[in-house]
Amino acid sequence: GNSVTQMEGPVTLSEEAFLTINCTYTATGYPSLFWYVQYPGEGLQLLLKATKADDKGSNKGFEATYRKETTSFHLEKGSVQVSDSAVYFCALSDRGSGTYKYIFGTGTRLKVLA
Amino acid sequence: EPEVTQTPSHQVTQMGQEVILRCVPISNHLYFYWYRQILGQKVEFLVSFYNNEISEKSEIFDDQFSVERPDGSNFTLKIRSTKLEDSAMYFCASSQSRESNQPQHFGDGTRLSIL
Numbered sequence: 001g002n003s004v005t006q007m008e009g010p011v012t013l014s015e016e017a018f019l020t021i022n023c024t025y026t027a028t029g030y031p032s033l034f035w036y037v038q039y040p041g042e043g044l045q046l047l048l049k050a051t052k053a054d055d056k057g058s059n060k061g062f063e064a065t066y067r068k069e070t071t072s073f074h075l076e077k078g079s080v081q082v083s084d085s086a087v088y089f090c091a092l093s094d095r096g097s098g099t100y101k102y103i104f105g106t107g108t109r110l111k112v113l114a
Numbered sequence: 115e116p117e118v119t120q121t122p123s124h125q126v127t128q129m130g131q132e133v134i135l136r137c138v139p140i141s142n143h144l145y146f147y148w149y150r151q152i153l154g155q156k157v158e159f160l161v162s163f164y165n166n167e168i169s170e171k172s173e174i175f176d177d178q179f180s181v182e183r184p185d186g187s188n189f190t191l192k193i194r195s196t197k198l199e200d201s202a203m204y205f206c207a208s209s210q211s212r213e214s215n216q217p218q219h220f221g222d223g224t225r226l227s228i229l
Contacts (some may be wrong), residue, residue, distance in 0.1 A: 032214045041223035043118075043205060044157070051215035089157065093214045099145055099169040100214050104157040 002027040002094045006105030009087075013080055013112050021075040021108045023064075023090035031092040033057075033066055034102070035071040038087045047075075047088070080112045116140045120206050120221035128229055130140065135191045137206030137226045140213055147188045147207040147218060148181065152175070163189065164212070193226075203226045 001059040007022040025033065032051040048057030053068035062077045073090060087107045093100040119138045127133045140147050148160040162169040163181050171179075180192045189208075193200055203225050207218040 034217060035219070043120075044207075044220040046217045046219070049215070049217055059127075091157075093213065097214045099147075099162040099164060100216075101147065101159040101162055101170060101172075102149070102157075102218060103159070104149075106156045 002031065002092060002103050004090050004103055004105040006088075006090050006094055006108050009107070009109040011108060011110050013110070015082055015112055015114055016079045017112075019077040019080045019084075019110065021088055021090075021110070023073045023075065023105060025071050025073065025090075025092050027071075027092055027094070029095065030068075032100075033063070033064070034091045034093070035064055035073070035075050036089045036091060036104075038089065038107070040086070044089065081109070082112045082114050083105070085110055085112045094101060118208055118219050118221035119207055120224050122168050122195075123222065124225045124227070125181070126227045126229065129198055130195050133193050133196055133226065134154060135193075135226070136222070137189045137191070137221055138187050139153045139189055139208030140210075140219055141187070141211050143208035144214050145209045145218075146181075146183070147209075149194060149205045149207065149220075150202040151205065152199075152202045152224075160191075161206075167182075172221075196226075196228045198228050 035047040048059040050057040050066035056065045090105040091102045146163040151157045161171040203223045206221045209218045
């Protein structure tokens with residue numbers, strides 16, 4: 001079946017460092033891909049999405065490009081802030097019986113130090 | 115911006131008791147979902163719901179679970195006889211359409227603790 005693999009955390013960076021969180025997927029067909037962020041004590045918030053190959057999703061300085069050839073959707077940010085500390089989830093939409101459910105990765109905790 | 119709201123934020127229940135988790139999806143959304151996240155594990159799909167019936171359910175969603183949309187706004191998840199392993203964070207989500215590219219909007223979750 002379809003699956004998502006994320007790099008293990010936690011990832012600890014200094015403020016203004018470059019961030020990469022790796023995400024690869026296995027899927028039949030052409031799923032849409034998403035990054036969600038979970039701040040402490042809160043729910044899952046959509047960060048960005050890409051719906052077809054070579055699409056780049058971007059939001060709040062974060063970017064991810066849908067790479068079909070490497071089945072990847074790595075999350076990047078050029079300069080992280082303390083406020084970016086959160087858990088980041090990669091997800092794909094999986095066609096079920098009439099609706100799309102999400103398959104999530106395990107989540108990667110990011111801690112940014114001042 | 116409209117949001118999905120879930121109540122309660124934390125529920126503590128004795129094993130074997132019934133529990134109902136409540137969700138108010140975004141008002142113009144038609145598709146509803148429940149997911150759960152056991153502590154330290156990944157977020158897992160439980161069930162999707164549309165037009166007053168279940169569209170899909172996972173292996174986790176056994177006979178102890180049920181969902182209902184009792185009125186025009188609420189969407190509930192009931193666990194009939196809770197077990198210790200039901201302890202988890204439960205997330206409700208909704209989406210406007212069932213298209214792959216339409217994002218699901220999540221609530222803040224209900225933390226369920228079974229004693």
